[in-house]
Amino acid sequence: MNDSADKRSAFIVDVLTDEFGASMALDPAAFRRKFRKMAASPFSFYRGSASLFYADQRGDFADDAFLDERTSRVWIHGDLHAENFGTYMNGSGHLVFNVNDFDEAYVGPFSWDLKRLAASVALLGYAKALSDQAIGDLVTGFARSYLTELRAIAAGGDDAIGSITLDNADGVLRRVLQEARLNTRVDLLAAQTTVDNYERRFSLGDGVYEIDGETRERVCAAFTAYLKTLPEATARLRPVATQIKDVVLRKGVGIGSAGLPSYNLLLEGHTEALENDVVIYMKQAQVPAVARHIDDERVRGYFRHQGHRTAESQRALQAHADPWLGFTELDGVGQLVAEVSPYAADLDWSDVNEPEELAGVLADLGRAVARMHSVADDESSHDLVDYSTEEAIVAAIGDDTDGFVGHLVEFAHAYGVRARTDHQLFVDLFRNGRLPGI
Numbered sequence: 001m002n003d004s005a006d007k008r009s010a011f012i013v014d015v016l017t018d019e020f021g022a023s024m025a026l027d028p029a030a031f032r033r034k035f036r037k038m039a040a041s042p043f044s045f046y047r048g049s050a051s052l053f054y055a056d057q058r059g060d061f062a063d064d065a066f067l068d069e070r071t072s073r074v075w076i077h078g079d080l081h082a083e084n085f086g087t088y089m090n091g092s093g094h095l096v097f098n099v100n101d102f103d104e105a106y107v108g109p110f111s112w113d114l115k116r117l118a119a120s121v122a123l124l125g126y127a128k129a130l131s132d133q134a135i136g137d138l139v140t141g142f143a144r145s146y147l148t149e150l151r152a153i154a155a156g157g158d159d160a161i162g163s164i165t166l167d168n169a170d171g172v173l174r175r176v177l178q179e180a181r182l183n184t185r186v187d188l189l190a191a192q193t194t195v196d197n198y199e200r201r202f203s204l205g206d207g208v209y210e211i212d213g214e215t216r217e218r219v220c221a222a223f224t225a226y227l228k229t230l231p232e233a234t235a236r237l238r239p240v241a242t243q244i245k246d247v248v249l250r251k252g253v254g255i256g257s258a259g260l261p262s263y264n265l266l267l268e269g270h271t272e273a274l275e276n277d278v279v280i281y282m283k284q285a286q287v288p289a290v291a292r293h294i295d296d297e298r299v300r301g302y303f304r305h306q307g308h309r310t311a312e313s314q315r316a317l318q319a320h321a322d323p324w325l326g327f328t329e330l331d332g333v334g335q336l337v338a339e340v341s342p343y344a345a346d347l348d349w350s351d352v353n354e355p356e357e358l359a360g361v362l363a364d365l366g367r368a369v370a371r372m373h374s375v376a377d378d379e380s381s382h383d384l385v386d387y388s389t390e391e392a393i394v395a396a397i398g399d400d401t402d403g404f405v406g407h408l409v410e411f412a413h414a415y416g417v418r419a420r421t422d423h424q425l426f427v428d429l430f431r432n433g434r435l436p437g438i
Contacts (some may be wrong), residue, residue, distance in 0.1 A: 009425045012052060017436055019289060023260070024437045030251075032438055035430050043083075043123045045423040050079050050104060050116075050289040055416075057112055058293050060273055061415065065407050067106040067109050070392040073299075074373060075316045075385055078104030078290045080113040081120035085365060086346040087180040090320035095181055095343060097164040097173050098318065098368050100245065101160075103336070104288040106314030107384060110373055110393055112290065114146065115415070116119025117369065118408045120183030121362065122416030124349060132413060134355045139412045141359045143405040148398065153374045154176035154390040163319065166283045170353055171360050180345035186275050188342035193266065193277070200274050202248040202266055209249040211263075216247050217264050218330060222282065226328035226337045229311070241426055243268040245277065260284045264340065284333055285310045302384050316385075319375045345346075 017024075024031045038048040046053070076384055077084070077099055086100045118139045125135035152160035161168065166177050192208075193200050204210055211219070227242060246266040262283035269276025285306035291299075303309035307327035315321050324339040352358055372391040397404045 005425060008422070009429055011055075012422060012426060013429060013435060015052045015055045016049070019292070021437065028438055035426075035435065035438060039423075039427045039430055041127065042420045042423040043120070043127060045122060045426055046123055046419045047081055047083065048428075049078070049422070051292065053116060053119075054112070054293045056415075056418070057109075057115070057164050061411070061418075063111075063407075063411075066111055066396045066404060068392075068396055070087055070387060070389075071396045072109045073107055073109070073296070073385060074110040074389045074393070075313060075371065076106060076108050076110060076113045076290070077102065077317060077369075078106050078108075078113075078288050078313075080369065082124050082349065082365075083120075083346065084118065085368065086344060087177055088322065089341060089343040090318075091323045092320045094163075094165055095177050096320075097169060097177055097347075097364075099372050100344070100346075102314035102317060103310055104290060105310065106288045106290050106294065107289055107296070110292045111135075112142070113369065114408055117365070118142065118258065118412035119415040119419060122412040123419055125358075126416060127422065128353055128358075130355060135412065135416075136409045137355070138358055138362050139409045140405050142362040142366040143408045144401070145363040146370045147366075147394075147401060147404060149367040149370035150390050151394050153370065154394045155387070160371075163371060164364055169364070170252065172347070172357060173361065173364050176345055176347055178427045179404060180343050183342045183345070185277075185342045188279065188340065189277055191274065192264070192279060192340075193272060199245070200266065200277055201246045202264065204248065207251050208264070210253070211247060211249050215249075217290070219247050219265070219282065220244055222328045222330040222335060223265060223337075226282070226326045228336075229326035229328065229337075231323060248268045250281075260286070272280075278324070280337060281340055282330065282335050282337045284330075285327075285336045286422060298319050299384065305329060307334030307336045309334070311338075317372050317375065319371070 020031060034048060038045045052331075069234070080099065084099060084101045085097070087095055088096050088100060090096050121139050121142065127137060129208065130138075149160055164173055164177075166174070167179070169177055189200065192203060194203050223244060244265055245268060248264050250262045250264055260283065262281055265280050267278040269278055269279060287306060288309075303312065305327075307329065311325055311327040314325060322338050322341070324337070326337045328335050328337055347361070352361055367370050370390075373393065382420060430438070
């Protein structure tokens with residue numbers, strides 16, 4: 001290994017240790033599983049190493065292009081890669097295809113979202129053996145679609161396409177929405193629960209564990225506190241659904257949640273019919289990777305805890321968010337609470353391979369990201385970002401569309417190469433026992 005590779009390897013170890021060190025010490029086995037998943041491919045490594053990406057945005061990939069005082073303080077997703085999109089049933093009862101998983105959301109530079117997505121497209125395209133030209137064309141389509149939609153929203157919205165729903169989706173995304181529509185609450189309940197002696201309870205096994213009475217009492221008390229964070233409309237529409245029927249512990253949930261406890265609660269539905277029961281989750285929220293690289297006390301001091309930060313961020317970024325979305329504390333630690341929705345379905349990129357089909361999907365994703373960045377100043381109840389984000393971004397880019405697009409394409413290629421190299425360095429570090437505590 002040459003000096004440059006040695007220095008980069010040491011940097012990777014330092015960043016991952018700073019980000020995960022305390023959690024690794026608590027549950028090294030969970031992080032061995034996480035790191036083995038990250039070792040599987042450059043894309044998997046990229047997904048699990050947001051902390052490294054943001055460290056680079058303050059390092060040799062630092063670039064202030066199109067950033068000013070306002071565009072550096074926008075609600076951002078924080079982990080906007082190609083696999084963080086899917087369907088959800090919004091608070092108005094419509095199936096929507098949009099950005100999902102807001103665990104890393106924060107307030108920061110809008111371009112960091114776009115750069116993280118663009119680099120993920122480069123990795124995705126490389127895995128599908130696309131040429132650099134084809135990858136550049138895909139990023140170009142995404143960037144132009146994003147800017148076109150954002151400009152339309154800033155101009156009043158008459159020419160904006162709007163949310164991706166069954167009314168306007170076509171191709172791959174319409175198929176994803178249609179498949180999500182086939183899902184039912186009965187199927188979800190059948191997969192996670194059983195009915196015994198005329199009452200529904202969670203099924204145990206496969207990462208689902210029974211809890212003791214003391215733990216249940218603490219979780220139920222946290223649930224009671226959570227109810228006070230819900231919108232008034234949720235309480236009015238679900239008068240029966242605050243009755244807890246069962247509680248279980250879940251472990252090993254997701255590549256980004258290694259070692260963190262999560263609880264599922266089974267609630268009586270809006271009627272006493274068993275098929276109306278509701279499953280919600282309560283999971284420990286983490287400090288987002290991007291927050292370690294944003295020195296803004298106005299943002300940091302706004303949130304009571306990380307559960308509050310996650311819920312508030314999702315409400316800011318997602319129009320008509322899940323009515324069950326809220327937050328609480330458990331043993332003094334912030335928790336995010338939301339429904340385990342039967343209508344969630346992710347886009348399966350293995351089904352999308354040809355450049356023409358990929359281009360159509362990425363154009364839709366560009367519009368979705370534009371709407372996400374624009375709704376923050378319209379939908380949320382806070383005053384942390386108190387100006388029109390779409391107008392600020394459009395003004396910062398001005399007439400330099402080609403410069404904006406070229407900037408993202410150049411970054412996608414450069415960081416795609418960096419991530420592929422980092423992945424190999426990470427695999428060598430992991431397999432040779434050079435990651436401390438693992």
